[in-house]
Amino acid sequence: MNLTLQDIAWHRSVGQVIDALDHPGFWLRLVRLLEQYVAFDSWVAFLFSEHRPLVYAESPGSDGGLDPLFQDYLMGLYLLDPFYIASRETPASGLVQLADVAPECFERTDYYQRYFRLNVVADEVQYNVALDAGRTLCLSLGSRSRFAGEQIALLHLLQPWVLATMRQRFRFEHDVDEVTPAPAWQNHLAEGFGHLETPLTARELEVGRMLLSGCSSKEIGRKLAISSETVRVHRKHIYRKLGIKSQSELFALFLKAQR
Template sequence: MTLSLDDIAWHRSVGQLIDALDKPNFWTQLVRLLDQYVSFDSWVALLFSADQRPQVFAECPGEDGSPDQLFQDYLRGLYLLDPFYIACREQSRTGLYRLSEVAPEHFELTEYYQRYFRLNVVADEIQFNCQLEGDRTLCLSLGSTQRFSGQQIALLSLIQPWVLGLLRQRLPYEINEVVALAPAPPQADWRVQLEESVQQLKGAQLTARELDVGRLMLSGCSSKEIARKLEISVETVKVHKKHMYSKLGIKSQSELFSIFLQAQNA
């Protein structure tokens, strides 16, 4: 078997990344290598954990070098509506995943998509997921202003074993080793936090099931998808929605999303 110059260049680059596993510029070096093969416009490396806010290990710098306010909103609570986060929590998996594989049926109609995703990620997203012990997932997410082509996805699928292996080997070298190597102390359930905030903001007492229905609605799930996920009937979903809207004094998902944002920032 004869190696091409491209093969040699790839293996040489992977060798350099192995040498850089304990270096501060590891993530930058990795995404620069990937960008040579597939173009993308944004990236972030983060850790999803059960009952914990995502921990960011590295992210692409903003145009002026300042923190991205939209991404800060994501870390405060919008991540609960992220299709990739939801997919990780519902079924932990290792591999390469496209937005189209995890996004709910009505994702592009949601306020989350209109007010966050299309502004921060723009058009498409793919994510390398590395499942870890303790119900955690190490992720490298790539965002693009254009849809990733089938050819690009095929190429990323071909190299994913190298990328996932590098992600696993990098984890022990992250600065916060307590979080990286062992499960962090659990925070309060997000439902409890959100319910307390909603009660303070609107004086409303929502049930756990109403909160579940509301979050799934905001993430883009249709009534059928919500019914399937919660193992209830579509009619029951509609009843929960009606009660929730009545308690909050609202008439639209746009208003519900605004309350959700206020609650996360409260």
């Protein structure tokens, strides 16, 4: 069997990642290995669950400090993240692309315009490991440009050993039970809009979340098993009760309710 120098370097690097499974620098070592084969601009390793996302490691901000946009994400914007929503609705292990989970109108949402394209920039993929109790361990890779088909194919090729090492690494991470549970979406908004004379119903809150995440009326109707016209009626009631006239105003109220 003929091994090239590149083959030898690859096996050495994988061995180093495995050797670091119980070390604090595991995620950085894994990311640096992936960077040798696929270019990306940001990354974060975290856990999705019924709690707020729990961050295990992340790429530093431009000034080396905490990214204020990402802190907004952790406070509540994650509720609009298509990757988070997909992990809660249909948890599964594997490589997930933005195109796999983004709603029809995602790029027209305030979440996309005011957070995603500024923080993630253009494209995102995630390695997901579905765990027990509705938890998903994630390694997210963000890029300033669209991932090319060749890059996605390579990430799929690397998937088996990446997911295997992530699953083994989870044994050495802090348990999610140490984190204070986040209130459900309905409670987030219900608390923020507690002054309303006529509170939003649970269905109106759910329609509002789906509108903000980028779902079209048809998508909402399909997911909730109601007609598109009923969706539009719910949206009209939401706007009337909140005293607003646009989805941008709804997004502003959503942000206020998270803080």
